[in-house]
Amino acid sequence: MMRLARLALVMASTLTFASTALAQQQPDTAQMSVGEISNQIATLQTEYDNFSDTVATLQREEQQLREQLQSLRERNRELEQQRQAALEEMNNRYQQLVDDPSIDIAGAQEAYKEAVMAHQQNKEDIKTQVQLVSAKSREVEEARVSKHSLINEIETLKDQRNVARVERLQSEFNRSGELEVSQSIVCDREETLSQCETRGKLLAKQKASKQYLEQTLADLSEPELARENLDRVSPNVQILGSKTVSDGFSGQGNYGVKMGVELRGQLPQSQACTLLDIDTRYCAVKKTANNGKADEQVVDSSVMHPLTIRSNVYDDEVMIDGVSYGSTPIEVMLPGGEHEVEVIKYGYSTYNDVIKLKDAQSIRAELEKSEYSFTRGEKIQDILYRDVRGPELVVVPSGKFKMGDLVGNGLPNERPVTTESIERPFGVSDTEITVASFREFINDTAYVTEAEKNGSCAALESGTPKFDDSMNWRNPGFSQSENSPVVCVSANDAKAYAQWLTEKSGYNYSLPNEAQWEYAARAGTESDFWWGNDVGFGKANCRNCGSDWSNVSTAPVGSFQRNPWGLFDTVGNAWEWTQSDNGFVVRGGAWNFAPSLARVSTRMELPEDFSSNYIGFRVIRAQ
Template identity: 30%
Template sequence: MEVVNSGNSSLQIPGYRIVRKINQGGMSTVYLAIQRSVGRQVALKVMSPVLNADPIFSERFQREANIVGQLSHPNIVGIHDIGRYRSLNYIAMDYMSGGSVAERLARGPMEPLEALNVVRQIAMALDHSHSKGYVHRDLKPENILFREDGSAVLSDFGVARAVAHTTRMTNSGMVVGTPHYMSPEQARGNTIDGRADLYSLGVVFYEMLSGAVPYLAEEAVAIAIKHLTDPIPKLPARYALYQSIIDRALAKDPVKRFQRGLEVADATDQLVAALAGKPSQQISQLNNVSVGVSSLARALFLTLFSDLRDRFSKIWQVKQGDPEETRHARKEQDTVVRLRQLVNEPMKHKRPWTLSTITAALLLGWASFSLFSPREPQHSEIPMLDNVSRLTGDTKAGANSPDIQQVNEEEAPAALKPARHDLANNGIHSVEATRARAQSRSLNPPQVSKAPDTQPSAIAPRESVISQENASATVFEKSENEASPTPSYGLTVKTEPEAARVRIMNITPRYQPGIRLKPGLYDVEVSAAGFIPYRRWVQVGDRDLKLTAKLQKSYIAGKTIRSKLNSGGFGPQMIVINSGGFSMGSEKFKNSRPAHRVNISKPFAISIHEITFAEYDRFALATGTSQPSDAGWGRGERPVINITWQEAQKYVEWLSNETGKKYRLPSEAEWEYAARAGIDHPFWWNRADARGKANCRRGCDSEFNSLFTTKSGPVGHYQANPFGLYDTAGNVAEWVQDCYQPGYDKSRTTASPVSIKNCQLRSVRGGSMREPSNRIGADYRKGLDENSRAKDIGIRVIMELN
């Protein structure tokens, strides 16, 4: 049982080890915690005592949260446990390390495609929840979170609904929802349905683009009145392309809004397709927006006009000497977005003759440029704006990602063979990449010459090669011969593991092996508990299609792993650390300069504590290696000492052979990232005082040191850092993989170890029991000959995650 100080009282939640407070609001406090039974890292939300004091709320909270916990969707936060302890209601949920939309907006407005990505994913989550009869009621940026891979997830389901149904609380005047994001009917107190959530999503979309909510006032009542009476706000001119979504989402009358999340997703898909210069692939037939030449011409003219206006405005501000108002020049990749601002906006007035002439001239110039400019290889890409599983490690498709491929590729037509392409690290198209691709194309869909006896290519995980003929053949297209029915073909997906769930996301019928489908594109998702879900578009052509989907195991941050040894027993206890970025080094020590940003591109598992004598002796006895001296301090659970860097290499090689996994020493970057545990301070306890926190010579008040003697302590004797690692400061220092160099090369931004030919000095990290407290921080480092033995140096190991 963990006891955590919370104000003047103590919080106790059996079964959880609470690491730190993540956030606190009026209704709840959220902690990062470890669920002891499974070693899982969770976000533990503990409801406010004000709410817990109401028995009606507690009863409804438990019932509603249990039901909502059954919602299963990639873009809805997963609930692992719901409970009550000493009048405290709590929920254990997925821990989202990517922060929230609110935190993202604190850095300024989001890029349009990034905002569309979020809107689409949340719209699909809402469509799922609404189909189950659940309305969120409190959708706002704080409740939209990001996974490590950047996918958006909707949180706080059930709580708002429980509050809304608590008669005592609503009678006392509690407002259900947040005023800035409330729909008009919600502000009136009327009965609401899923369309109220879509209104709130529209407000969030407006805020993501503009950086501000649409209606501002000092009082909550005044804000509600604005939602009821004020006209729908207009986006800045450069975002006019997105105004159609805002207009429908923020309609005062629910009948005039999007009626379900699927419609919102359709609208975002069409916008993305327009930006990329491709025919759109709708999830449903609920929206049908065509792009006319006149609209494109108008968009081109007004965009160029806006560009000139912005330039003159900038020059004027500079001449006026007002640096505060001087805006940075727009990036080049913004051009495509601004070229297509008004493609869906109808013409309200006839253009004067002069405007028509200018527009025609611009169109002629654009057409000439399109005809004579060099073209890319003719292919188109379908942006994957859904929740795509995070791909770690090598950024080549198939390297560390689940793979879907056809069973008989050699016998299949070339059209259906999967291609391999580089992927972004986060598993989705980045905004910059999507815009860059769109920039390089003309405004028309790509023309693909059809070679004799060739077939249109199938959709690979992120890219496709589709002929113009087939690009228009959607799931819902009628055949050319109206008298004859459209043929259908079978789709079978063989999965590993066999129990994996297969869903086709853009059709209503459930997947069954051999399901009959009309020719077109289908969004196939394969998922299984404990595995990374995978999603891709596939194309059904003119024959039955068989696919194989092999999923990779999923490793959740904080999950503990122990691999079996072929000779019996288990290897070291490992814990999964997520990928991320951090500031490595410091200006405190000369050989730790300069501080520089490093990106850990893939998760890894690292031993929870230093390798013990018991673990190393198993290797020594199995291989006939001499057992190192323990300096008279004892073996067993004390960290192994007196081993060289070369002997450490032999140990990890033996572990790899025994387990079939890849073990190695950590790089300096990986070691420091794990030791800091997300904290910028050199000490994970976030202050210089090390007393009672580690085993060191001076400043730690260590029970293992005296005035005349120093020795190591058993591993895990002191508290673990927030990542669950013990003794990253003090006790024994640790060999790492890198060749030692005084200071850092700040241009190195990756976690790969420094490698130099004929290297003799190796880096040692973490300080030891023989050093003072100011030299045991995560930023302290030194070099030592790789053939040296020392009684204050041991090792910690990493296992690569496949």
Template identity: 45%
Template sequence: MRIAPLSFFVTATLMAAGVFAQDTATVNAVESELAVKQTELDNYTQILDKHISEEARLQSQLALLRTRSSELDKEKNQALDAMNELYRRLIDDPSIDITAAQTRYQQAVATHKQNKDDISMQLAAIASHRKDIEQIRITKHTLVNTLESLKDQLSTARVERLRNEFTREGTLEVEHTINCKRTETLAACEQRGQQLGLQKATKRFIDQVFANLTEQRIVEPKRNIAGAQVQVVNSHVVGSAFSGQGNYSVNLSVTMRGDMNNSRLCSLLNLDNRFCSEYGTPLSMGYQASYPTTFSDTQLTFKDSTDNIGQVEVAKVQQQPIIEVNTPRVANTKSTPSPEVNSVSVTLRSNVYDDEVFINGVSYGSTKLTVKVPKGIHDIEVRKLGYQPYKAQVNIRKAQTINARLSKKPESIAAPTPKSEQNTKPIKLATSTVTSASNNGIVIIPAGTFKMGDLTGNGLANERPVVEKVLSNSYAMQNTEVTVAQFRSFITSTGYQTEAEKGKGCAYYKNGEPIWELDYNWNNPGFKQADNFPVVCVSYEDAKAYANWLSGEKGQQFRLPNEVEWEYAARASTASEYPWGNEIGKNLANCGWCGSEYSNKSAAPVGEFSPNNYGLYDTVGNVWEWTQKRASQDDVTVRGGAWNFAPSLARVSTRLALAADFRANYIGFRLVRER
């Protein structure tokens, strides 16, 4: 008989046009909003540059007016002396004409007064201009945070779209012909033909899924690690026949649904793994799945129906619940499911967060995890970067719980864990020993050289260019931000009033912009705080006042760190975005959408998360920290990110410029001690 060509079609369900159009619309909407906000930011940057240039011009004019004021003052005094001399001569000689001297003095006085008025007007213009600049800077840092938040939303929308595209459902019809073997019965040839047809269908289904991905260009090169799977919803034989030449032809209609190891979605899209945390834990470094090339673990059965059209079912094999075919892994699902009498529930727990569970080499996500597995012997492994993996071979006959304990690798800071996971032993550092974060201890930062700025190309314009900095001497720095209790001691001792208490209060974030609240101050920042929280709602001058007081109390000189000192200490001999790498991770710091219990709610107690290599806590997130401004600066820079700012703004090189009198419930400080 003539061999029929392979036929292939995808039903409308495979395309699921409505769902995927909605996903794309979401992505497009976020991208559109991003473009709008980026344009706004660019415009404000240009406006700010013009205002700064105009202020420089006004300052230059002011300098000229002040120089002229000295000259006019000198001229006025000279005119006065000349007129006084003529008055003395007038006593002896009444005929002397003093009109010219009087006129000269009158003009000198008038010109001097006009110059003083011009200086006053110039100062008022500069003050007004500076106020505009401060407002523009606040608007800019608001837009920067909004932009970074939108980028996060875009990443989340892209992940969701890809997940939906991988889990679409569709029907394929394939026609396949094989040569029956001489030693093979007709039933065996028939079963083998249907099996190979089903295998073709699953491969073609996966090919079609990949071909229809919106971001196919990005994902396709990583297809070998995608972990894409196929669930066979149902399949049936549309037609089949044997030929006189010993060939068997079968026409199969197979309905399938895509499936995905969701923890790999971020890797496929080159995104931070935190965007996939809700779907599962990202794969450990270097893990790649392997896929067999046959259906040796499956069994196909053929049932006659009243119209003599066979029904192909894929039956689960007790030893292996998943079928893998080259790239795709096919999870077998009967069209009429039956109770899984040979499966039992297993619950896995561990002593760490963000781990990954492997059962027989297949990733199942992170603990706490409950899965059903066939009865029998299984290889269990729990991994986490920076920890020794837990491995065990378990004979599972009934429902049970497996508790895995992972121990940290020596001297590893690859994935720091929240303080709640740490033991109570002191942390050994090269330069000091830190036993507690709550006492605002001092650590020694060694001298050295480092590259300052945007090392990865992900930063803001004001983080470039990268420059090499040399710190010739070591210095001491507080290992935590100054706390509420410590600041209260200063207030009690001196009776000092912060700018928030004297002025218009303190700013807080609402609907993406700072709003002033008259009642907010260091003791009432708008969220519940304890004595061990970082003090906030303090201005640059407030922080300097505290430093001066502490210097008198301790008999040593304390001050705010300059930007070079701050970034060098925060980097702690690393060249990555964060102390542990280039991804923010989950629950490793307190910043917006960073996965901690404080994220987008409030500051966290100081020292709640692991320190960096130098023993400094909370250099990532919690609250922005004031740094010491240079003599030539009008603005002041804050560093480190905050609990309500995007994770990408908590990078070690991020800089935000603010007015010295600005204060907010997301800005605090820490000090350095002079040698």
């Protein structure tokens, strides 16, 4: 027993050291170069890879402790039988002593004493072993959350590396330098010598500009990538000054000039991301005044302008900057500046446009009927009992799709890509299950979640795993409304909720399997996010994604735009439980996880009894 106790102490110390080391390894990346951040990522990636072995080792040790506990319990039954036998023998000896006082009963007494002591010691060993099993189980949970923290920090560092790449590119491109160039031209018969000289010097400056751009591109830290994307941007070279080193005319009417030219590269910040082929959110353009004028044309945001929107369909939905304004035709007053306009109707392609509003403007949105046409029966909401209704469902059609990392940005467990078939249409809750919906289930059944029973809801605080006995779906560690996604629920809790829906409605509810979830989340697309390969800014609730809730808490469901098939929050907010061939997997990313982990193909395998304040779920219903 002492050996096991020492082993538990060593493992607990190891995990504490790992968590502390992780916290200490978060440097001020704003002061780090791209190479230094890359080295930090490589270090953490090695730790992440090793953590898989750590979790597996801890699980084996937990199983060994449980087996030892079972052996002690079986031993307890044997010792109880031995104690009973010793007691019976001693009682027999006492009876014989009454008839024959010369009989020695000391041996029987000693045997009974030893049997009692062995039984009591075994009980103490069982008590100690139960504590060791409990401690080891908690170590396993902490190791799992530490692993989540590591992958989250890795992806966050990748974001920070992209910021550093942009800053490095800007520094390398927008630098000043000097070139000396020579230019010879043949003077035109119709131009004067002065005109020929002016033309020759102009051509020399153009030559210098071209050479400087070529030299700048060659000297970049990522020249190959920049050249691949050069045709998508419009970098400039500014001539700061020039001087003639030598010039002169030949007898044949030729003019030659050698010039020293001072130049500076000019790459707009908004184009740096395009040149590096990364998400434009890393290159937010800040307009700064220059002698009363902005670097770019400034639109007065204090002036309101009318915007009229019409479409070729009825019963559609107009979204402006993520806010619904109802159906077309509409006329709204908006401040001057850029606005994102979307017109949505189920069964039709979505109209998207970004406008710069600086006067009255009209838009005519043309929506085309999509391959998957929904009827007015596309929305389903079952009555459970009295006036209580189930979650609102959206019908997803049958079909085939490519599943996995289609773009090449994914993790190893997202490959290989496979073609999956969805044989039958199904209904899927258009939002993650809310606190209010889960409360109806609890009130009707008196169900107690695993986190409430075991105090096992996990959280990440500054990259360190935390378990708080007071944290559960009612109190996940941050403020939630009734319309927020329920979290701190395990896959077992989610299955119990789905079973309750089945019993109350008479229809078959369940958690989606991985293929059903990804099919519905993709909504016919083949990009990392249903709107494209860049997460953008303010489009979802994930770490550093630009929403009011990013890295703070979950957002109320439906706070962001639906995907083309009518589902909210398939990107970020809360990871969602799904069923896989080998157990349970969470999908979709969360409010405190990096954007790259919210891609549609990202997957994280977890045991069905795991709970955390960044995991919720949605349900499906068979037709």
